[in-house]
Amino acid sequence: MPSVHPEFEIKYDVDDAFELPSLAAVAGRREDGVPVVEGEAVTHRLEATYFDTSDHRLARARLTLRRRTGGEDAGWHLKVPDAAGGRQEVRLPLRASTATVPAALRKLVWAAARGQTLKPVARIRTERTVRHLIDATGQVLVEVADDRVQAQRMSGSASVPVDSWREIEVELRGGDRGWLDAVDAALRDLGVRKAQVQSKLARVLDADGAGATPAPRSGRKSKRSSPKSPAGDVVLHYARQQVEQILTNDPQVRLDIAGSVHRMRVATRRLRSALQTFKPVLDADVVTRLRAELRWLAAELGAARDAEVMRDRMLTAVHEEDRAVDLGPLGNTLDEEMARAYRVAHDGLLQSLDSERYRQLVLALDRLVSHPPLSARAQRPAAEVLPRRAGRAYARLRDLVDAYYQEPVAGGRDTHLHEARKAAKKARYAGETVTEFFGKPAARFASAMENVQEDLGEFQDSVVMRAKLEELARRETVPAAAFAYGRLHAHEERRAELAVERFKNSWRNATKKSLRAWMN
Numbered sequence: 001m002p003s004v005h006p007e008f009e010i011k012y013d014v015d016d017a018f019e020l021p022s023l024a025a026v027a028g029r030r031e032d033g034v035p036v037v038e039g040e041a042v043t044h045r046l047e048a049t050y051f052d053t054s055d056h057r058l059a060r061a062r063l064t065l066r067r068r069t070g071g072e073d074a075g076w077h078l079k080v081p082d083a084a085g086g087r088q089e090v091r092l093p094l095r096a097s098t099a100t101v102p103a104a105l106r107k108l109v110w111a112a113a114r115g116q117t118l119k120p121v122a123r124i125r126t127e128r129t130v131r132h133l134i135d136a137t138g139q140v141l142v143e144v145a146d147d148r149v150q151a152q153r154m155s156g157s158a159s160v161p162v163d164s165w166r167e168i169e170v171e172l173r174g175g176d177r178g179w180l181d182a183v184d185a186a187l188r189d190l191g192v193r194k195a196q197v198q199s200k201l202a203r204v205l206d207a208d209g210a211g212a213t214p215a216p217r218s219g220r221k222s223k224r225s226s227p228k229s230p231a232g233d234v235v236l237h238y239a240r241q242q243v244e245q246i247l248t249n250d251p252q253v254r255l256d257i258a259g260s261v262h263r264m265r266v267a268t269r270r271l272r273s274a275l276q277t278f279k280p281v282l283d284a285d286v287v288t289r290l291r292a293e294l295r296w297l298a299a300e301l302g303a304a305r306d307a308e309v310m311r312d313r314m315l316t317a318v319h320e321e322d323r324a325v326d327l328g329p330l331g332n333t334l335d336e337e338m339a340r341a342y343r344v345a346h347d348g349l350l351q352s353l354d355s356e357r358y359r360q361l362v363l364a365l366d367r368l369v370s371h372p373p374l375s376a377r378a379q380r381p382a383a384e385v386l387p388r389r390a391g392r393a394y395a396r397l398r399d400l401v402d403a404y405y406q407e408p409v410a411g412g413r414d415t416h417l418h419e420a421r422k423a424a425k426k427a428r429y430a431g432e433t434v435t436e437f438f439g440k441p442a443a444r445f446a447s448a449m450e451n452v453q454e455d456l457g458e459f460q461d462s463v464v465m466r467a468k469l470e471e472l473a474r475r476e477t478v479p480a481a482a483f484a485y486g487r488l489h490a491h492e493e494r495r496a497e498l499a500v501e502r503f504k505n506s507w508r509n510a511t512k513k514s515l516r517a518w519m520n
Contacts, residue, residue, distance in 0.1 A: 232378025
């Protein structure tokens with residue numbers, strides 16, 4: 001199994017004459033006065049072969065895949081960016097083959113590579129001198145690597161000499177981010193500046209422009225300027241953003257990076273909603289098939305996301321209640337059960353992401369943005385086509401809210417709120433789709449719809465939570481635990497009531513005519 005390691009680092013360009021100062025001296029920049037020492041310098045000779053597609057799709061997705069020998073971490077490495085600005089490094093041991101990427105890593109990059117063959121694109125040799133900043137317990141806080149690099153770009157069976165340079169790489173190991181900041185400040189005071197390119201591979205591929213070629217696309221490029229832009233450009237600009245989010249989060253979801261399932265699910269829903277709301281600008285047959293597959297993907301992501309939300313919400317509720325009433329071992333039992341439910345859901349999601357159905361969907365998304373199936377109406381000005389479609393999304397929401405107020409049965413009212421939440425989400429996404437072109441009026445509308453959606457989402461989460469609590473209480477054989485579930489159920493009922501009250505207020509604000517003036 002691959003091992004995964006979080007990574008926070010900064011790279012600096014330096015010349016051959018630069019003298020690296022004592023690392024221990026940077027400790028004085030911290031107010032806490034933690035005693036540290038500098039470990040003995042060690043020099044390694046590293047050789048890495050980097051793999052990518054012929055058109056460098058992994059590099060454009062900020063994924064770095066290499067086979068490295070030498071040093072303390074020789075093996076296959078895949079670096080995956082995360083939303084926090086750091087990276088996760090996936091490691092596998094070296095194997096007999098030097099030219100075949102391990103299957104586990106090929107899965108992780110399939111979406112970015114679109115199934116294309118991965119082959120060597122660069123070879124980099126590095127003489128690395130490593131120094132460590134160590135605290136009193138012996139823990140390594142920061143690693144500073146002084147690298148002298150020789151690089152070659154590989155084209156077919158030939159190697160093209162590119163460049164040689166020196167760089168310093170500062171990586172956080174066991175300390176807090178403050179240590180990284182302290183070393184950074186010390187280097188900056190010496191006139192050192194961050195490298196313009198934070199990746200050796202990116203520097204090699206871009207050495208003569210070879211790696212700077214954008215992914216091939218056809219179709220009109222979005223002007224992103226005004227409501228006079230063609231309607232198709234507006235929708236495609238938004239669609240491209242969502243496709244990029246889906247594909248960017250694919251490896252993060254596979255590695256179970258925090259928040260990745262949610263981000264990928266939201267992007268999937270946004271894209272599907274935009275394709276539905278603004279379907280007149282796209283070929284109906286293509287969009288219908290694509291929306292169906294996006295619905296499937298959203299459902300697969302939803303199973304894992306719902307399990308994640310239920311786990312977090314349930315454990316928070318139990319811990320809050322435990323401060324008021326001693327729940328005994330109930331918290332630990334629930335923690336184990338919720339964690340197990342999430343793991344089962346996430347494992348199921350991984351099976352879906354490895355399926356041929358998902359791979360065909362990825363290729364269909366690629367075709368959507370590279371060869372957009374635009375209709376004749378796509379060439380008309382956005383102001384003539386799109387506001388009207390956003391207005392219809394709002395009208396659907398308004399009708400559902402009206403039905404809620406007219407419904408005399410409590411259960412039926414809950415159903416109307418659930419449908420209104422989904423309609424509010426579509427109206428919000430409709431506003432977001434056109435915000436860059438229609439400006440603040442569309443942004444204010446989208447924000448108002450988001451407030452309605454969040455309040456109704458809080459209500460729906462409570463509905464699901466109460467159903468789960470009832471299920472757990474029915475299975476429980478210990479009276480004290482069953483009573484605890486009852487208390488939690490009562491708290492959720494109150495949360496639902498408060499969510500409905502907030503919704504009523506947010507809906508009053510959302511119905512202001514000024515929010516929809518841009519639709520006329």
